[in-house]
Amino acid sequence: MHKPHITPTNEEKIMDQNDFIVSKTDTKGIITYCNQIFMDMAGYKEDELIRVNHNLIRHPDMPQVAFKLAWDLIQSGKEFFGFVKNLQKNGGFYWVFAHITPDYDPNGNIIGYTSVRRKPPREVLPTIDGLYKQLRDAEAQGGMKASGELLMQFLEDNNTTYDELVLSLQGDR
Numbered sequence: 001m002h003k004p005h006i007t008p009t010n011e012e013k014i015m016d017q018n019d020f021i022v023s024k025t026d027t028k029g030i031i032t033y034c035n036q037i038f039m040d041m042a043g044y045k046e047d048e049l050i051r052v053n054h055n056l057i058r059h060p061d062m063p064q065v066a067f068k069l070a071w072d073l074i075q076s077g078k079e080f081f082g083f084v085k086n087l088q089k090n091g092g093f094y095w096v097f098a099h100i101t102p103d104y105d106p107n108g109n110i111i112g113y114t115s116v117r118r119k120p121p122r123e124v125l126p127t128i129d130g131l132y133k134q135l136r137d138a139e140a141q142g143g144m145k146a147s148g149e150l151l152m153q154f155l156e157d158n159n160t161t162y163d164e165l166v167l168s169l170q171g172d173r
């Protein structure tokens with residue numbers, strides 16, 4: 001299905017503290033399930049989401065390298081944690097802290113993925129926003145090779161790993 005063009009606006013919708021946004025996809029990232037909170041936050045009805053590629057809500061402010069990291073991890077059977085800015089149907093946006101995990105059949109084959117998202121702490125969003133902007137700029141210049149190197153350099157400079165960084169930013173609240 002063709003992805004609709006949506007013009008992004010600066011209108012932000014903030015997640016509720018106790019909410020979980022849940023969706024499931026097949027192995028290609030096609031949505032097979034979403035909960036009511038997903039529909040409320042993204043602004044779509046169920047039949048506009050099921051069987052549609054999850055990149056429907058991809059926000060242009062997100063660096064591509066974030067999704068490459070996510071897919072590399074989950075396709076190799078690992079979990080992914082990350083902050084994601086998502087695009088609503090009306091052009092607005094919402095920030096989430098996502099945890100994506102693979103779903104297995106009884107034989108151990110990956111048959112799809114599940115993402116559960118919580119509200120990120122407000123105070124870390126400017127840091128994430130700034131880092132993502134740098135990564136996007138690097139991508140515009142030198143593609144994902146450049147943004148991948150920049151991310152590795154950022155982690156090295158801060159003497160941390162990706163998981164350590166995102167888990168410490170999300171915190172224990």
Ligand SMILES: Cc1cc2nc3c(=O)[nH]c(=O)nc-3n(C[C@H](O)[C@H](O)[C@H](O)COP(=O)(O)O)c2cc1C
Nearest residue numbers: 024025029054055057058059067086100113114115
């Ligand atoms: C279970 C699952 C949930 C996902 N959730 C999101 C999401 O909320 N927002 C998003 O932009 N991409 C999400 N993705 C990643 C998309 O599949 C896609 O890689 C991303 O939107 C970039 O799309 P593009 O490469 O076509 O630009 C998810 C992927 C999986 C497997």
